[in-house]
Amino acid sequence: MPESPKISSSEIGVLWITYQQNTMILRMLEYFIEHADDDQAKQILVDVYEDIKPYATKIENIFQTEGAAIPVGFKADDVNIGAPKLFDNGFDILFIRLMKEISMGMHTLNLNMCYRPDIVMMMRELTNITQRCYDKCTEYLLEKGILTRSPYVQIPKNVEFVQEVGYLSGFNLFKEKRPLNVVETAHLHHTIESNMVGMQLILGFSQCANEKEVKQYLGEGAAISKEIIKTISNILLDSSLQVPSTPGGNVTGSTVPPFSDKMMMYCVSLFCSFAIGGSSLGTAFSQRNDLVEKITKIMQDIFAYAHKGAKLMIQHGWLEEPPQTKNNKKSPK
Template structure:
Protein backbone atom coordinates (compact mmCIF):
# COMPACT_ATOMS: atom_id res chain seq x y z
CA UNK A 1 0.00 0.00 0.00
CA UNK A 2 1.36 3.48 -0.83
CA UNK A 3 2.13 5.77 2.09
CA UNK A 4 -0.48 8.33 3.04
CA UNK A 5 0.44 11.68 1.48
CA UNK A 6 1.69 14.43 3.76
CA UNK A 7 -0.50 17.38 4.63
CA UNK A 8 -0.11 20.16 2.09
CA UNK A 9 0.65 23.71 3.21
CA UNK A 10 -2.97 24.81 2.70
CA UNK A 11 -4.26 21.82 4.68
CA UNK A 12 -1.94 22.66 7.58
CA UNK A 13 -3.22 26.23 7.46
CA UNK A 14 -6.95 25.50 7.31
CA UNK A 15 -6.71 22.85 10.04
CA UNK A 16 -4.93 25.41 12.23
CA UNK A 17 -7.70 27.96 11.67
CA UNK A 18 -10.34 25.32 12.40
CA UNK A 19 -8.58 24.37 15.63
CA UNK A 20 -8.59 27.97 16.84
CA UNK A 21 -12.27 28.44 16.04
CA UNK A 22 -13.41 25.10 17.48
CA UNK A 23 -11.51 25.47 20.76
CA UNK A 24 -12.92 29.00 21.11
CA UNK A 25 -16.54 27.91 20.78
CA UNK A 26 -16.04 24.78 22.92
CA UNK A 27 -14.56 26.95 25.67
CA UNK A 28 -17.44 29.44 25.46
CA UNK A 29 -20.01 26.63 25.45
CA UNK A 30 -18.73 25.50 28.87
CA UNK A 31 -19.94 28.81 30.29
CA UNK A 32 -23.14 29.14 28.27
CA UNK A 33 -24.27 25.57 29.05
CA UNK A 34 -23.72 26.12 32.77
CA UNK A 35 -25.70 29.39 32.68
CA UNK A 36 -28.55 28.18 30.46
CA UNK A 37 -32.05 28.46 31.95
CA UNK A 38 -33.95 27.11 28.95
CA UNK A 39 -33.73 23.27 28.71
CA UNK A 40 -34.05 23.32 24.91
CA UNK A 41 -31.26 25.87 24.53
CA UNK A 42 -29.08 23.84 26.87
CA UNK A 43 -29.73 20.70 24.83
CA UNK A 44 -28.77 22.42 21.55
CA UNK A 45 -25.47 23.58 23.03
CA UNK A 46 -24.75 20.25 24.74
CA UNK A 47 -25.37 18.33 21.50
CA UNK A 48 -22.98 20.59 19.61
CA UNK A 49 -20.27 20.25 22.24
CA UNK A 50 -20.45 16.45 22.26
CA UNK A 51 -20.39 16.11 18.45
CA UNK A 52 -17.69 18.74 17.89
CA UNK A 53 -15.21 17.74 20.62
CA UNK A 54 -13.83 14.64 18.79
CA UNK A 55 -12.82 16.74 15.78
CA UNK A 56 -10.44 18.79 17.89
CA UNK A 57 -8.76 15.49 18.78
CA UNK A 58 -8.65 14.47 15.10
CA UNK A 59 -6.83 17.68 14.17
CA UNK A 60 -4.36 17.13 17.01
CA UNK A 61 -3.71 13.58 15.75
CA UNK A 62 -3.13 14.82 12.19
CA UNK A 63 -0.62 17.38 13.45
CA UNK A 64 1.22 14.83 15.60
CA UNK A 65 1.40 12.37 12.70
CA UNK A 66 3.15 15.09 10.68
CA UNK A 67 5.46 15.94 13.61
CA UNK A 68 3.94 19.42 13.74
CA UNK A 69 3.48 21.41 16.98
CA UNK A 70 -0.13 21.11 18.15
CA UNK A 71 -1.79 24.56 18.34
CA UNK A 72 -2.62 26.03 21.74
CA UNK A 73 -5.98 27.53 20.82
CA UNK A 74 -8.24 28.12 23.84
CA UNK A 75 -8.45 26.08 27.03
CA UNK A 76 -10.15 26.01 30.44
CA UNK A 77 -7.80 28.85 31.41
CA UNK A 78 -9.84 31.13 29.12
CA UNK A 79 -13.23 30.59 30.81
CA UNK A 80 -14.47 31.51 34.29
CA UNK A 81 -17.33 29.21 35.14
CA UNK A 82 -19.60 30.08 38.03
CA UNK A 83 -19.58 33.84 37.51
CA UNK A 84 -22.86 35.80 37.08
CA UNK A 85 -24.60 35.95 33.72
CA UNK A 86 -23.16 38.48 31.30
CA UNK A 87 -25.92 37.92 28.72
CA UNK A 88 -29.59 37.04 28.95
CA UNK A 89 -32.83 36.42 27.02
CA UNK A 90 -31.67 33.98 24.38
CA UNK A 91 -28.30 35.58 23.67
CA UNK A 92 -26.51 32.23 23.95
CA UNK A 93 -28.42 30.77 20.98
CA UNK A 94 -28.37 34.05 19.04
CA UNK A 95 -24.58 34.11 19.43
CA UNK A 96 -24.22 30.41 18.59
CA UNK A 97 -26.34 30.83 15.45
CA UNK A 98 -24.08 33.64 14.24
CA UNK A 99 -20.94 31.62 15.01
CA UNK A 100 -22.34 28.64 13.11
CA UNK A 101 -23.15 30.92 10.18
CA UNK A 102 -19.51 32.02 10.12
CA UNK A 103 -18.39 28.42 10.50
CA UNK A 104 -20.46 27.17 7.54
CA UNK A 105 -18.67 29.61 5.27
CA UNK A 106 -15.27 28.69 6.70
CA UNK A 107 -15.88 24.96 6.23
CA UNK A 108 -16.89 25.44 2.59
CA UNK A 109 -13.82 27.54 1.88
CA UNK A 110 -11.53 25.14 3.77
CA UNK A 111 -12.94 22.21 1.82
CA UNK A 112 -11.90 23.87 -1.45
CA UNK A 113 -8.31 24.12 -0.13
CA UNK A 114 -8.08 20.51 1.03
CA UNK A 115 -6.92 17.50 -1.01
CA UNK A 116 -6.20 14.57 1.29
CA UNK A 117 -9.22 12.34 1.68
CA UNK A 118 -9.30 12.33 5.47
CA UNK A 119 -9.14 16.14 5.55
CA UNK A 120 -11.93 16.61 3.00
CA UNK A 121 -14.04 14.05 4.90
CA UNK A 122 -13.45 15.99 8.13
CA UNK A 123 -14.82 19.18 6.57
CA UNK A 124 -17.76 17.38 4.99
CA UNK A 125 -18.74 15.98 8.38
CA UNK A 126 -18.20 19.30 10.16
CA UNK A 127 -20.39 21.00 7.55
CA UNK A 128 -23.26 18.61 8.31
CA UNK A 129 -22.88 19.18 12.06
CA UNK A 130 -22.79 22.95 11.59
CA UNK A 131 -25.82 23.04 9.31
CA UNK A 132 -27.82 20.93 11.80
CA UNK A 133 -26.90 23.20 14.71
CA UNK A 134 -27.63 26.35 12.68
CA UNK A 135 -31.11 25.05 11.83
CA UNK A 136 -31.77 24.07 15.47
CA UNK A 137 -30.76 27.57 16.59
CA UNK A 138 -32.91 29.24 13.93
CA UNK A 139 -36.03 27.23 14.80
CA UNK A 140 -35.50 27.84 18.53
CA UNK A 141 -35.17 31.61 18.06
CA UNK A 142 -38.19 31.79 15.75
CA UNK A 143 -40.30 29.87 18.26
CA UNK A 144 -39.22 32.14 21.12
CA UNK A 145 -39.80 35.30 19.07
CA UNK A 146 -36.15 36.39 19.23
CA UNK A 147 -35.43 36.24 15.47
CA UNK A 148 -37.19 38.77 13.22
CA UNK A 149 -37.69 37.69 9.62
CA UNK A 150 -36.85 39.97 6.71
CA UNK A 151 -39.75 42.23 5.61
CA UNK A 152 -42.63 40.85 3.56
CA UNK A 153 -43.05 42.91 0.38
CA UNK A 154 -45.35 43.15 -2.62
CA UNK A 155 -43.57 41.92 -5.75
CA UNK A 156 -44.33 42.74 -9.39
CA UNK A 157 -46.31 40.05 -11.22
CA UNK A 158 -44.18 39.97 -14.36
CA UNK A 159 -40.47 39.63 -15.15
CA UNK A 160 -38.81 42.95 -15.96
CA UNK A 161 -35.49 43.89 -17.56
CA UNK A 162 -33.53 46.96 -16.51
CA UNK A 163 -34.00 49.90 -18.84
CA UNK A 164 -31.39 52.64 -18.76
CA UNK A 165 -28.94 53.64 -16.06
CA UNK A 166 -31.69 54.70 -13.65
CA UNK A 167 -31.73 51.12 -12.38
CA UNK A 168 -28.20 51.61 -11.08
CA UNK A 169 -29.45 54.38 -8.86
CA UNK A 170 -28.72 57.47 -10.93
CA UNK A 171 -30.78 60.19 -9.27
CA UNK A 172 -33.99 61.06 -11.06
CA UNK A 173 -35.23 64.51 -9.96
CA UNK A 174 -38.84 63.37 -10.43
CA UNK A 175 -38.84 59.75 -9.27
CA UNK A 176 -35.75 59.82 -7.04
CA UNK A 177 -33.92 56.52 -6.43
CA UNK A 178 -35.58 53.28 -7.44
CA UNK A 179 -36.97 50.99 -4.75
CA UNK A 180 -34.75 48.31 -3.28
CA UNK A 181 -34.98 44.93 -4.95
CA UNK A 182 -35.36 41.76 -2.89
CA UNK A 183 -31.69 40.75 -3.24
CA UNK A 184 -30.60 44.10 -1.82
CA UNK A 185 -33.20 43.84 0.96
CA UNK A 186 -31.84 40.39 1.86
CA UNK A 187 -28.25 41.61 2.27
CA UNK A 188 -29.23 44.76 4.19
CA UNK A 189 -31.47 42.76 6.54
CA UNK A 190 -28.68 40.24 7.12
CA UNK A 191 -26.23 43.04 7.87
CA UNK A 192 -28.58 44.62 10.43
CA UNK A 193 -29.40 41.29 12.04
CA UNK A 194 -25.79 40.14 12.47
CA UNK A 195 -24.56 43.55 13.65
CA UNK A 196 -27.29 43.80 16.31
CA UNK A 197 -26.05 40.53 17.84
CA UNK A 198 -22.43 41.60 17.43
CA UNK A 199 -23.17 44.96 19.06
CA UNK A 200 -24.75 43.31 22.11
CA UNK A 201 -21.83 40.91 22.40
CA UNK A 202 -19.11 43.53 22.19
CA UNK A 203 -20.75 45.99 24.59
CA UNK A 204 -21.06 43.11 27.07
CA UNK A 205 -17.37 42.32 26.58
CA UNK A 206 -16.51 46.01 27.08
CA UNK A 207 -18.00 46.22 30.57
CA UNK A 208 -16.13 43.18 31.89
CA UNK A 209 -12.74 43.29 30.14
CA UNK A 210 -9.77 43.10 32.51
CA UNK A 211 -7.57 45.61 30.68
CA UNK A 212 -8.83 49.17 30.21
CA UNK A 213 -7.20 49.25 26.78
CA UNK A 214 -9.25 46.22 25.75
CA UNK A 215 -12.44 47.68 27.23
CA UNK A 216 -11.93 50.91 25.27
CA UNK A 217 -11.32 48.87 22.11
CA UNK A 218 -14.57 46.97 22.60
CA UNK A 219 -16.52 50.20 23.18
CA UNK A 220 -15.18 51.51 19.88
CA UNK A 221 -16.31 48.32 18.12
CA UNK A 222 -19.77 48.56 19.66
CA UNK A 223 -20.16 52.09 18.36
CA UNK A 224 -19.00 50.91 14.92
CA UNK A 225 -21.65 48.18 14.85
CA UNK A 226 -24.27 50.64 16.12
CA UNK A 227 -23.40 53.05 13.30
CA UNK A 228 -23.83 50.36 10.66
CA UNK A 229 -27.19 49.30 12.11
CA UNK A 230 -28.35 52.92 12.17
CA UNK A 231 -27.22 53.60 8.57
CA UNK A 232 -28.75 50.43 7.10
CA UNK A 233 -31.97 50.90 9.10
CA UNK A 234 -32.31 54.37 7.58
CA UNK A 235 -32.10 52.81 4.10
CA UNK A 236 -35.01 50.52 5.04
CA UNK A 237 -37.06 53.40 6.41
CA UNK A 238 -36.47 55.47 3.27
CA UNK A 239 -37.99 52.56 1.34
CA UNK A 240 -40.96 52.19 3.72
CA UNK A 241 -39.65 48.86 5.01
CA UNK A 242 -39.87 47.61 8.57
CA UNK A 243 -36.54 47.65 10.46
CA UNK A 244 -35.75 44.27 12.09
CA UNK A 245 -35.57 44.36 15.88
CA UNK A 246 -35.57 41.87 18.74
CA UNK A 247 -36.28 42.10 22.45
CA UNK A 248 -33.79 39.32 23.19
CA UNK A 249 -30.06 38.97 23.57
CA UNK A 250 -29.35 41.80 26.00
CA UNK A 251 -26.25 42.09 28.18
CA UNK A 252 -26.67 42.33 31.96
CA UNK A 253 -25.02 44.64 34.50
CA UNK A 254 -22.38 42.08 35.51
CA UNK A 255 -18.78 43.28 35.33
CA UNK A 256 -17.17 39.93 36.16
CA UNK A 257 -15.56 38.47 33.01
CA UNK A 258 -16.71 34.97 32.01
CA UNK A 259 -13.93 34.79 29.40
CA UNK A 260 -10.32 35.88 29.17
CA UNK A 261 -9.47 39.08 27.32
CA UNK A 262 -7.49 36.90 24.91
CA UNK A 263 -10.57 34.85 23.99
CA UNK A 264 -12.85 37.88 23.69
CA UNK A 265 -10.34 39.66 21.45
CA UNK A 266 -10.11 36.61 19.17
CA UNK A 267 -13.90 36.33 19.05
CA UNK A 268 -14.22 39.98 17.99
CA UNK A 269 -11.49 39.44 15.39
CA UNK A 270 -13.47 36.51 13.97
CA UNK A 271 -16.60 38.64 13.78
CA UNK A 272 -14.66 41.41 12.00
CA UNK A 273 -13.54 38.94 9.33
CA UNK A 274 -17.14 37.80 8.94
CA UNK A 275 -18.33 41.41 8.65
CA UNK A 276 -15.78 42.15 5.92
CA UNK A 277 -16.87 39.07 3.97
CA UNK A 278 -20.59 39.76 4.40
CA UNK A 279 -20.29 43.41 3.39
CA UNK A 280 -18.22 42.40 0.36
CA UNK A 281 -21.05 40.14 -0.81
CA UNK A 282 -23.57 42.88 -0.12
CA UNK A 283 -21.51 45.28 -2.23
CA UNK A 284 -21.14 42.77 -5.06
CA UNK A 285 -24.88 42.04 -5.32
CA UNK A 286 -26.18 45.59 -4.85
CA UNK A 287 -26.73 47.37 -8.16
CA UNK A 288 -28.09 50.62 -6.73
CA UNK A 289 -24.89 52.60 -6.61
CA UNK A 290 -25.46 54.36 -3.27
CA UNK A 291 -25.42 51.05 -1.36
CA UNK A 292 -21.86 49.91 -2.24
CA UNK A 293 -20.63 53.39 -1.31
CA UNK A 294 -22.17 53.12 2.16
CA UNK A 295 -20.91 49.58 2.71
CA UNK A 296 -17.42 50.39 1.44
CA UNK A 297 -17.01 53.09 4.08
CA UNK A 298 -17.93 50.62 6.81
CA UNK A 299 -15.62 47.97 5.34
CA UNK A 300 -12.72 50.43 5.57
CA UNK A 301 -13.61 51.23 9.20
CA UNK A 302 -13.95 47.53 10.12
CA UNK A 303 -10.61 46.70 8.48
CA UNK A 304 -8.84 49.47 10.41
CA UNK A 305 -10.59 48.39 13.61
CA UNK A 306 -9.46 44.78 13.13
CA UNK A 307 -5.91 45.99 12.49
CA UNK A 308 -5.94 47.94 15.77
CA UNK A 309 -7.16 44.79 17.53
CA UNK A 310 -4.28 42.77 16.10
CA UNK A 311 -1.83 45.30 17.56
CA UNK A 312 -3.38 44.87 21.01
CA UNK A 313 -3.26 41.08 20.76
CA UNK A 314 0.41 41.15 19.72
CA UNK A 315 1.25 43.58 22.53
CA UNK A 316 -0.19 41.23 25.17
CA UNK A 317 1.09 38.01 23.60
CA UNK A 318 -2.38 36.75 22.67
CA UNK A 319 -1.87 36.25 18.94
CA UNK A 320 -0.86 32.68 18.18
CA UNK A 321 1.00 32.46 14.88
CA UNK A 322 -0.04 29.92 12.23
CA UNK A 323 2.63 27.31 11.35
CA UNK A 324 5.53 29.13 9.71
CA UNK A 325 7.52 27.98 6.69
CA UNK A 326 11.28 27.60 7.08
CA UNK A 327 13.31 30.18 5.20
CA UNK A 328 16.15 28.33 3.43
Protein backbone atom coordinates in the same frame (compact mmCIF):
# COMPACT_ATOMS: atom_id res chain seq x y z
CA MET B 1 -0.17 7.67 -4.70
CA PRO B 2 1.06 6.85 -1.19
CA GLU B 3 -1.47 5.46 1.30
CA SER B 4 -0.98 8.45 3.61
CA PRO B 5 -0.07 11.51 1.52
CA LYS B 6 2.03 14.13 3.21
CA ILE B 7 -0.06 16.99 4.58
CA SER B 8 -0.02 20.08 2.33
CA SER B 9 0.45 23.71 3.34
CA SER B 10 -3.22 24.57 2.75
CA GLU B 11 -4.31 21.60 4.86
CA ILE B 12 -2.06 22.72 7.72
CA GLY B 13 -3.64 26.16 7.46
CA VAL B 14 -7.18 24.75 7.35
CA LEU B 15 -6.60 22.57 10.41
CA TRP B 16 -4.87 25.38 12.29
CA ILE B 17 -7.69 27.90 11.86
CA THR B 18 -10.34 25.22 12.49
CA TYR B 19 -8.61 24.38 15.77
CA GLN B 20 -8.60 28.03 16.85
CA GLN B 21 -12.31 28.42 16.17
CA ASN B 22 -13.24 25.00 17.54
CA THR B 23 -11.50 25.51 20.89
CA MET B 24 -12.95 29.02 21.26
CA ILE B 25 -16.51 27.82 20.62
CA LEU B 26 -16.04 24.93 23.08
CA ARG B 27 -15.04 27.35 25.83
CA MET B 28 -18.01 29.61 25.06
CA LEU B 29 -20.36 26.62 25.05
CA GLU B 30 -19.08 25.44 28.42
CA TYR B 31 -20.05 28.77 29.92
CA PHE B 32 -23.43 29.01 28.14
CA ILE B 33 -24.38 25.44 29.09
CA GLU B 34 -23.62 26.16 32.74
CA HIS B 35 -25.94 29.18 32.73
CA ALA B 36 -28.72 28.01 30.37
CA ASP B 37 -32.11 28.46 32.03
CA ASP B 38 -34.19 27.04 29.17
CA ASP B 39 -34.18 23.25 28.74
CA GLN B 40 -34.64 23.39 24.96
CA ALA B 41 -31.81 25.88 24.55
CA LYS B 42 -29.55 23.88 26.85
CA GLN B 43 -30.13 20.73 24.79
CA ILE B 44 -29.12 22.56 21.60
CA LEU B 45 -25.93 23.77 23.29
CA VAL B 46 -25.09 20.35 24.73
CA ASP B 47 -25.70 18.62 21.40
CA VAL B 48 -23.37 20.89 19.44
CA TYR B 49 -20.74 20.71 22.20
CA GLU B 50 -20.71 16.91 22.07
CA ASP B 51 -20.69 16.97 18.26
CA ILE B 52 -17.67 19.26 17.81
CA LYS B 53 -15.57 18.37 20.85
CA PRO B 54 -13.91 15.26 19.27
CA TYR B 55 -12.56 17.34 16.39
CA ALA B 56 -10.10 19.28 18.55
CA THR B 57 -8.55 15.93 19.52
CA LYS B 58 -8.60 14.71 15.90
CA ILE B 59 -6.71 17.79 14.75
CA GLU B 60 -4.20 17.43 17.58
CA ASN B 61 -3.61 13.80 16.53
CA ILE B 62 -3.00 14.77 12.90
CA PHE B 63 -0.48 17.45 13.90
CA GLN B 64 1.24 15.02 16.27
CA THR B 65 1.42 12.31 13.59
CA GLU B 66 2.90 14.80 11.12
CA GLY B 67 5.45 15.99 13.68
CA ALA B 68 3.94 19.49 13.70
CA ALA B 69 3.52 21.76 16.71
CA ILE B 70 0.03 21.56 18.21
CA PRO B 71 -1.64 25.00 18.32
CA VAL B 72 -2.40 26.57 21.68
CA GLY B 73 -5.92 27.71 20.83
CA PHE B 74 -8.08 28.27 23.91
CA LYS B 75 -7.86 26.22 27.07
CA ALA B 76 -9.68 25.84 30.39
CA ASP B 77 -8.04 28.98 31.81
CA ASP B 78 -9.71 31.09 29.09
CA VAL B 79 -13.18 30.53 30.57
CA ASN B 80 -14.65 31.00 34.04
CA ILE B 81 -17.89 29.03 34.04
CA GLY B 82 -18.53 30.15 37.61
CA ALA B 83 -18.82 33.81 36.57
CA PRO B 84 -22.34 35.27 36.83
CA LYS B 85 -24.56 35.32 33.78
CA LEU B 86 -23.40 38.05 31.37
CA PHE B 87 -26.11 37.63 28.71
CA ASP B 88 -29.80 36.87 28.99
CA ASN B 89 -32.98 36.28 27.01
CA GLY B 90 -31.82 33.89 24.31
CA PHE B 91 -28.42 35.41 23.62
CA ASP B 92 -26.68 32.03 23.93
CA ILE B 93 -28.61 30.67 20.94
CA LEU B 94 -28.31 33.95 19.00
CA PHE B 95 -24.54 33.79 19.46
CA ILE B 96 -24.20 30.12 18.52
CA ARG B 97 -26.39 30.65 15.45
CA LEU B 98 -24.11 33.46 14.28
CA MET B 99 -21.01 31.37 15.01
CA LYS B 100 -22.45 28.49 13.01
CA GLU B 101 -23.17 30.89 10.16
CA ILE B 102 -19.49 31.85 10.18
CA SER B 103 -18.48 28.18 10.43
CA MET B 104 -20.67 27.17 7.47
CA GLY B 105 -18.78 29.54 5.21
CA MET B 106 -15.40 28.59 6.66
CA HIS B 107 -15.89 24.83 6.41
CA THR B 108 -17.10 25.10 2.81
CA LEU B 109 -14.11 27.25 1.89
CA ASN B 110 -11.76 24.91 3.76
CA LEU B 111 -13.19 21.90 1.95
CA ASN B 112 -12.05 23.43 -1.33
CA MET B 113 -8.46 23.65 -0.04
CA CYS B 114 -8.09 20.06 1.19
CA TYR B 115 -6.91 16.99 -0.72
CA ARG B 116 -6.24 14.25 1.83
CA PRO B 117 -9.31 12.01 2.21
CA ASP B 118 -9.28 12.11 6.03
CA ILE B 119 -9.16 15.91 6.15
CA VAL B 120 -11.77 16.27 3.39
CA MET B 121 -14.04 13.96 5.38
CA MET B 122 -13.47 16.00 8.53
CA MET B 123 -14.55 19.22 6.78
CA ARG B 124 -17.64 17.50 5.38
CA GLU B 125 -18.60 16.19 8.80
CA LEU B 126 -18.12 19.61 10.38
CA THR B 127 -20.21 21.19 7.62
CA ASN B 128 -23.08 18.76 8.32
CA ILE B 129 -22.85 19.36 12.08
CA THR B 130 -22.82 23.11 11.55
CA GLN B 131 -25.84 23.14 9.23
CA ARG B 132 -27.82 20.92 11.58
CA CYS B 133 -27.05 23.17 14.57
CA TYR B 134 -27.82 26.33 12.59
CA ASP B 135 -31.26 24.97 11.67
CA LYS B 136 -32.03 24.07 15.29
CA CYS B 137 -30.99 27.53 16.48
CA THR B 138 -33.10 29.28 13.84
CA GLU B 139 -36.17 27.17 14.63
CA TYR B 140 -35.77 27.85 18.35
CA LEU B 141 -35.34 31.62 17.95
CA LEU B 142 -38.33 31.92 15.60
CA GLU B 143 -40.47 29.83 17.93
CA LYS B 144 -39.53 32.04 20.91
CA GLY B 145 -40.10 35.26 18.94
CA ILE B 146 -36.47 36.33 19.43
CA LEU B 147 -35.54 36.36 15.73
CA THR B 148 -37.39 38.51 13.20
CA ARG B 149 -37.80 37.57 9.55
CA SER B 150 -36.73 39.88 6.74
CA PRO B 151 -39.34 42.39 5.45
CA TYR B 152 -42.28 41.07 3.46
CA VAL B 153 -42.86 42.61 0.02
CA GLN B 154 -45.48 42.33 -2.68
CA ILE B 155 -45.15 39.02 -4.52
CA PRO B 156 -43.88 39.66 -8.11
CA LYS B 157 -46.39 38.62 -10.78
CA ASN B 158 -44.30 39.47 -13.86
CA VAL B 159 -40.68 39.25 -14.99
CA GLU B 160 -39.12 42.60 -15.85
CA PHE B 161 -35.82 43.71 -17.38
CA VAL B 162 -33.90 46.90 -16.61
CA GLN B 163 -34.75 49.55 -19.21
CA GLU B 164 -32.25 52.31 -18.38
CA VAL B 165 -28.84 52.76 -16.78
CA GLY B 166 -30.42 55.01 -14.16
CA TYR B 167 -31.35 51.77 -12.40
CA LEU B 168 -27.75 51.63 -11.18
CA SER B 169 -27.62 55.17 -9.84
CA GLY B 170 -28.40 56.41 -6.37
CA PHE B 171 -26.70 59.80 -6.55
CA ASN B 172 -28.99 61.85 -8.81
CA LEU B 173 -30.26 64.78 -6.73
CA PHE B 174 -33.02 65.57 -9.20
CA LYS B 175 -34.43 62.08 -9.45
CA GLU B 176 -35.90 59.83 -6.77
CA LYS B 177 -33.85 56.74 -5.95
CA ARG B 178 -35.43 53.53 -7.09
CA PRO B 179 -36.71 51.22 -4.32
CA LEU B 180 -34.45 48.46 -3.09
CA ASN B 181 -34.74 45.16 -4.88
CA VAL B 182 -35.18 41.96 -2.87
CA VAL B 183 -31.53 40.87 -3.26
CA GLU B 184 -30.30 44.17 -1.84
CA THR B 185 -32.91 43.99 0.91
CA ALA B 186 -31.76 40.51 1.91
CA HIS B 187 -28.14 41.59 2.36
CA LEU B 188 -29.06 44.78 4.22
CA HIS B 189 -31.36 42.87 6.57
CA HIS B 190 -28.62 40.34 7.26
CA THR B 191 -26.14 43.14 8.01
CA ILE B 192 -28.44 44.60 10.65
CA GLU B 193 -29.26 41.21 12.13
CA SER B 194 -25.63 40.16 12.57
CA ASN B 195 -24.55 43.59 13.85
CA MET B 196 -27.27 43.61 16.50
CA VAL B 197 -25.91 40.34 17.91
CA GLY B 198 -22.34 41.59 17.54
CA MET B 199 -23.15 44.85 19.30
CA GLN B 200 -24.65 43.05 22.31
CA LEU B 201 -21.67 40.71 22.44
CA ILE B 202 -19.15 43.55 22.41
CA LEU B 203 -21.13 45.56 24.97
CA GLY B 204 -21.04 42.56 27.31
CA PHE B 205 -17.33 42.02 26.70
CA SER B 206 -16.48 45.69 27.28
CA GLN B 207 -18.40 45.60 30.56
CA CYS B 208 -16.17 42.93 32.06
CA ALA B 209 -12.79 43.17 30.29
CA ASN B 210 -9.79 43.31 32.62
CA GLU B 211 -7.36 45.44 30.61
CA LYS B 212 -8.23 49.13 30.30
CA GLU B 213 -7.11 49.25 26.66
CA VAL B 214 -9.25 46.22 25.81
CA LYS B 215 -12.27 47.76 27.53
CA GLN B 216 -11.80 50.96 25.54
CA TYR B 217 -11.27 49.07 22.28
CA LEU B 218 -14.44 47.04 22.77
CA GLY B 219 -16.38 50.22 23.53
CA GLU B 220 -15.26 51.59 20.17
CA GLY B 221 -16.49 48.40 18.49
CA ALA B 222 -19.94 48.76 20.02
CA ALA B 223 -20.12 52.34 18.70
CA ILE B 224 -19.17 51.16 15.19
CA SER B 225 -21.89 48.49 15.28
CA LYS B 226 -24.48 51.07 16.37
CA GLU B 227 -23.50 53.36 13.50
CA ILE B 228 -23.73 50.51 10.98
CA ILE B 229 -27.18 49.55 12.25
CA LYS B 230 -28.31 53.19 12.03
CA THR B 231 -26.95 53.64 8.48
CA ILE B 232 -28.50 50.46 7.10
CA SER B 233 -31.80 51.03 8.93
CA ASN B 234 -32.16 54.42 7.26
CA ILE B 235 -31.65 52.83 3.83
CA LEU B 236 -34.47 50.35 4.52
CA LEU B 237 -36.74 53.08 5.85
CA ASP B 238 -36.16 55.17 2.71
CA SER B 239 -37.72 52.29 0.79
CA SER B 240 -40.58 52.04 3.32
CA LEU B 241 -39.33 48.68 4.56
CA GLN B 242 -39.45 47.46 8.14
CA VAL B 243 -36.23 47.56 10.12
CA PRO B 244 -35.41 44.22 11.80
CA SER B 245 -35.23 44.11 15.57
CA THR B 246 -34.03 41.42 17.94
CA PRO B 247 -36.04 41.53 21.18
CA GLY B 248 -33.59 39.18 22.88
CA GLY B 249 -29.97 38.93 23.86
CA ASN B 250 -29.80 41.41 26.71
CA VAL B 251 -26.60 42.21 28.60
CA THR B 252 -26.91 41.74 32.37
CA GLY B 253 -25.29 43.96 35.00
CA SER B 254 -22.43 41.53 35.74
CA THR B 255 -18.88 42.85 35.55
CA VAL B 256 -17.17 39.53 36.34
CA PRO B 257 -15.36 38.31 33.19
CA PRO B 258 -16.46 34.82 32.07
CA PHE B 259 -13.76 34.80 29.36
CA SER B 260 -10.15 35.89 29.13
CA ASP B 261 -9.37 39.17 27.39
CA LYS B 262 -7.37 37.13 24.88
CA MET B 263 -10.41 35.04 23.91
CA MET B 264 -12.77 38.01 23.79
CA MET B 265 -10.38 39.84 21.47
CA TYR B 266 -10.08 36.79 19.22
CA CYS B 267 -13.86 36.45 19.09
CA VAL B 268 -14.27 40.09 18.06
CA SER B 269 -11.53 39.65 15.45
CA LEU B 270 -13.41 36.67 14.02
CA PHE B 271 -16.62 38.69 13.86
CA CYS B 272 -14.77 41.49 12.04
CA SER B 273 -13.50 39.06 9.41
CA PHE B 274 -17.02 37.71 8.97
CA ALA B 275 -18.43 41.25 8.66
CA ILE B 276 -15.89 42.21 5.99
CA GLY B 277 -16.69 39.06 4.01
CA GLY B 278 -20.44 39.61 4.33
CA SER B 279 -20.11 43.26 3.30
CA SER B 280 -18.08 42.20 0.26
CA LEU B 281 -20.94 39.96 -0.85
CA GLY B 282 -23.43 42.75 -0.20
CA THR B 283 -21.39 45.08 -2.39
CA ALA B 284 -21.08 42.50 -5.17
CA PHE B 285 -24.85 41.99 -5.35
CA SER B 286 -25.91 45.64 -4.91
CA GLN B 287 -26.95 47.38 -8.12
CA ARG B 288 -27.38 50.86 -6.69
CA ASN B 289 -24.17 52.88 -6.65
CA ASP B 290 -24.99 54.69 -3.42
CA LEU B 291 -25.32 51.34 -1.61
CA VAL B 292 -21.93 50.23 -2.88
CA GLU B 293 -20.37 53.45 -1.59
CA LYS B 294 -21.96 53.16 1.87
CA ILE B 295 -21.13 49.46 2.26
CA THR B 296 -17.55 50.09 1.12
CA LYS B 297 -17.22 52.78 3.81
CA ILE B 298 -18.51 50.28 6.39
CA MET B 299 -15.90 47.74 5.24
CA GLN B 300 -13.13 50.33 5.59
CA ASP B 301 -14.23 51.18 9.14
CA ILE B 302 -14.36 47.51 10.14
CA PHE B 303 -10.95 46.80 8.58
CA ALA B 304 -9.35 49.72 10.43
CA TYR B 305 -10.95 48.56 13.68
CA ALA B 306 -9.78 44.97 13.16
CA HIS B 307 -6.24 46.16 12.38
CA LYS B 308 -6.19 48.17 15.61
CA GLY B 309 -7.34 45.07 17.48
CA ALA B 310 -4.59 42.95 15.94
CA LYS B 311 -1.96 45.42 17.11
CA LEU B 312 -3.44 45.36 20.60
CA MET B 313 -3.34 41.55 20.66
CA ILE B 314 0.30 41.57 19.53
CA GLN B 315 1.13 44.08 22.23
CA HIS B 316 -0.24 41.71 24.90
CA GLY B 317 1.18 38.52 23.33
CA TRP B 318 -2.27 37.10 22.52
CA LEU B 319 -2.06 36.74 18.74
CA GLU B 320 -1.06 33.17 17.95
CA GLU B 321 0.90 33.02 14.73
CA PRO B 322 -0.14 30.55 11.99
CA PRO B 323 2.59 28.14 10.81
CA GLN B 324 4.95 29.91 8.42
CA THR B 325 6.43 28.85 5.11
CA LYS B 326 10.22 28.54 5.05
CA ASN B 327 12.13 31.66 4.04
CA ASN B 328 14.59 30.45 1.40
CA LYS B 329 15.92 33.91 0.65
CA LYS B 330 19.41 34.52 1.97
CA SER B 331 19.87 37.48 4.23
CA PRO B 332 21.83 40.28 2.59
CA LYS B 333 25.42 40.56 3.73
